[in-house]
Amino acid sequence: MELFDNLLLGLSTALQLNNLIYCLIGVVIGTAIGVLPGIGPIPTVALLLPFTFGLEPASALIMLAGIFYGAQYGGSTTAILVNVPGETSSVVTCLDGHEMAKQGRAGPALAIAAISSFFAGTVATVVIAVLSLPLAALALRFTAVEYFSLLVLGLFAAVILAHGSVAKSLAMVFLGLLIGTVGIDVNSGIARMTFGVPALADGLDFVPVAMGMFGLAEIIANLERPEVRQVVSQKLRDLIPSRADLKAAFPAMVRGTFIGSALGVLPGGGAALPPFTAYALEKKLAKDPSRFGKGAIEGVAGPEAANNAGAQTSFIPLLTLGIPANALMALMIGALMMQGIQPGPQVMTEQPALVWGVIASMWTGNLMLLIINLPLVGLWVSMLKIPYRLLFPAIVLFCCIGTYGISNSAFNVWLMLGCAVVGYFFIKVGVEPAPLLLGLVLGPQLEENFRRAMQLSDGDPSVFLTRPISAVLLGVVAVMLLAMLSPAVLKTRKEALAE
Amino acid sequence: MRIVTRRRFDWPDLLFGLFLIAVAAGTFAATWRLAGGTAADMGPGYMPRAIALVLLAFGAFFAVRGSRRAYAGIERVQLRPILGVGVSVGVFALLIESAGLAAASFASIVIAAVASRESRFFEVILFGLFITAGAVLLFVKALALPVAIWPW
Numbered sequence: 001m002e003l004f005d006n007l008l009l010g011l012s013t014a015l016q017l018n019n020l021i022y023c024l025i026g027v028v029i030g031t032a033i034g035v036l037p038g039i040g041p042i043p044t045v046a047l048l049l050p051f052t053f054g055l056e057p058a059s060a061l062i063m064l065a066g067i068f069y070g071a072q073y074g075g076s077t078t079a080i081l082v083n084v085p086g087e088t089s090s091v092v093t094c095l096d097g098h099e100m101a102k103q104g105r106a107g108p109a110l111a112i113a114a115i116s117s118f119f120a121g122t123v124a125t126v127v128i129a130v131l132s133l134p135l136a137a138l139a140l141r142f143t144a145v146e147y148f149s150l151l152v153l154g155l156f157a158a159v160i161l162a163h164g165s166v167a168k169s170l171a172m173v174f175l176g177l178l179i180g181t182v183g184i185d186v187n188s189g190i191a192r193m194t195f196g197v198p199a200l201a202d203g204l205d206f207v208p209v210a211m212g213m214f215g216l217a218e219i220i221a222n223l224e225r226p227e228v229r230q231v232v233s234q235k236l237r238d239l240i241p242s243r244a245d246l247k248a249a250f251p252a253m254v255r256g257t258f259i260g261s262a263l264g265v266l267p268g269g270g271a272a273l274p275p276f277t278a279y280a281l282e283k284k285l286a287k288d289p290s291r292f293g294k295g296a297i298e299g300v301a302g303p304e305a306a307n308n309a310g311a312q313t314s315f316i317p318l319l320t321l322g323i324p325a326n327a328l329m330a331l332m333i334g335a336l337m338m339q340g341i342q343p344g345p346q347v348m349t350e351q352p353a354l355v356w357g358v359i360a361s362m363w364t365g366n367l368m369l370l371i372i373n374l375p376l377v378g379l380w381v382s383m384l385k386i387p388y389r390l391l392f393p394a395i396v397l398f399c400c401i402g403t404y405g406i407s408n409s410a411f412n413v414w415l416m417l418g419c420a421v422v423g424y425f426f427i428k429v430g431v432e433p434a435p436l437l438l439g440l441v442l443g444p445q446l447e448e449n450f451r452r453a454m455q456l457s458d459g460d461p462s463v464f465l466t467r468p469i470s471a472v473l474l475g476v477v478a479v480m481l482l483a484m485l486s487p488a489v490l491k492t493r494k495e496a497l498a499e
Numbered sequence: 500m501r502i503v504t505r506r507r508f509d510w511p512d513l514l515f516g517l518f519l520i521a522v523a524a525g526t527f528a529a530t531w532r533l534a535g536g537t538a539a540d541m542g543p544g545y546m547p548r549a550i551a552l553v554l555l556a557f558g559a560f561f562a563v564r565g566s567r568r569a570y571a572g573i574e575r576v577q578l579r580p581i582l583g584v585g586v587s588v589g590v591f592a593l594l595i596e597s598a599g600l601a602a603a604s605f606a607s608i609v610i611a612a613v614a615s616r617e618s619r620f621f622e623v624i625l626f627g628l629f630i631t632a633g634a635v636l637l638f639v640k641a642l643a644l645p646v647a648i649w650p651w
Contacts, residue, residue, distance in 0.1 A: 167561075168561075171554065175522065178526060188542065188543045192547055193530060195529065219580075220581050220614075223580035223584075387617070393607075396607065397634060400591040401634060408646065410593075413592035416588065428576065431511075
């Protein structure tokens with residue numbers, strides 16, 4: 001019954017009035033940026049990071065987590081009503097959700113999306129609670145050797161499961177690792193690659209890097225494309241879905257939840273991969289697959305459940321092992337470190353109120369989202385009327401202020417500008433910047449553990465293969481890399497990730 | 500930059516490869532003074548140079564592949580968005596410590612707006628004033644960011 005004790009402890013943290021308020025702030029901001037195309041959760045979380053410094057660690061994480069899963073809700077609203085995915089994870093929802101809206105069934109589509117998300121969020125919260133304990137217990141037995149192998153596995157898996165060319169993503173991981181070595185070397189106290197800039201002695205802050213590459217570079221690229229946005233103005237009647245709708249949607253909801261929960265735990269999974277998989281499965285299972293793309297309610301329920309479940313279970317590796325599954329979780333690690341908490345398996349035992357509070361807050365947050373999304377959907381839709389020409393200067397300004405605010409240094413603003421230019425270059429040559437962020441955040445941990453492992457083994461690299469857990473982890477990496485070379489796997493991956 | 504006459508080279512691959520090679524070369528140049536040490540007792544230069552080697556290999560791979568593949572172009576670079584946003588951020592960095600948040604915010608909004616062709620003059624001025632007021636209230640009053648509002 002340890003599970004119940006833990007969940008109760010979590011609820012008592014999550015239900016504190018100030019934490020409820022931060023959770024509400026998080027999910028409201030999340031919904032807003034989810035609704036608005038052109039700004040995603042990564043720059044938003046990066047922007048708010050500096051201001052969480054003064055909060056309690058639990059409040060800070062509860063709010064930032066709320067932004068992430070709130071964005072999944074908001075993204076589907078835009079997908080259904082406007083046929084523009086607010087977030088990548090809601091691309092699939094456009095297919096059948098917008099079709100339903102065109103047939104005048106926008107109300108039920110929105111309701112099913114919200115209910116599926118809530119259902120998935122609730123189940124995923126339990127999944128996190130159940131899986132966290134054994135994983136953390138396992139991780140406590142890890143030494144530097146196993147930890148290094150686990151980090152390697154995490155990085156490789158994140159690259160292979162994410163979008164884009166594997167070779168380019170791997171190169172980006174190494175680029176991130178390299179940037180991560182900038183600063184004073186912990187062991188020798190010698191400055192590395194600081195080019196005499198004192199602000200670089202503590203290493204590159206990842207907030208300016210994230211905001212430059214994800215926030216500003218995206219804006220510059222967006223401005224090059226002509227604006228297309230047609231708001232479908234529709235009277236939203238009949239928000240309540242019929243019994244037949246619910247009956248059709250429920251099995252899809254359950255399947256989507258399980259797919260999402262499973263894929264979310266995998267590094268690189270997060271919120272993008274699950275909805276595509278869930279949609280493909282629903283289409284395969286349907287008696288009449290031709291209904292899909294023409295307003296099938298299962299095509300909304302399955303992917304919506306999957307992306308919310310995935311968004312939440314992607315917290316599992318972070319909370320139990322201290323390893324981020326995607327770029328956003330890397331920012332969460334940053335938030336923990338700003339609070340003076342070293343992420344890792346020990347957090348679970350040393351800060352139970354924090355970990356379980358965050359887990360329980362996902363449930364309260366999902367409840368809030370259900371309420372702020374369904375009755376207030378009209379409000380969010382009206383936000384879409386803000387033209388991009390006004391939106392983007394405000395985002396630019398907020399990025400500047402946020403970056404400056406981390407340590408009151410104008411240097412960070414210049415750094416962000418540099419990263420924006422590099423990020424723009426990456427967009428132009430078609431390279432995803434997310435792996436770089438993962439490498440940057442994990443770099444110092446990777447180097448530290450590698451060093452310690454080498455000291456343990458007197459410089460003998462075979463130690464990674466003679467220790468059983470480490471050997472298995474690296475074996476998985478090898479299998480994944482080999483599988484990537486086989487044409488059959490390559491083809492399925494291409495299909496699975498193809499829009 | 501689009502080369503029309505010679506339909507060769509996969510430009511995205513080639514440029515990304517050259518970029519990686521440049522980064523690796525820069526790393527070697529910046530760390531050649533640092534001691535490398537051995538795997539058991541790593542010096543400060545060990546990791547950066549090891550990673551730079553990997554980047555060099557990746558860079559060479561992409562550059563060679565890019566120069567052998569059939570032509571693939573890059574969407575034309577438009578100067579207006581990148582200059583507008585870039586100058587806006589730069590001006591903010593220059594003004595924030597000397598002129599205070601209000602002036603820096605307003606300048607940054609107005610300059611950023613130049614990046615879009617659709618911006619309208621009076622709308623931008625009004626919107627800039629509104630957002631500046633909002634930013635001061637939100638960041639300085641509510642979130643207690645320690646920064647001066649006015650230059651004096």
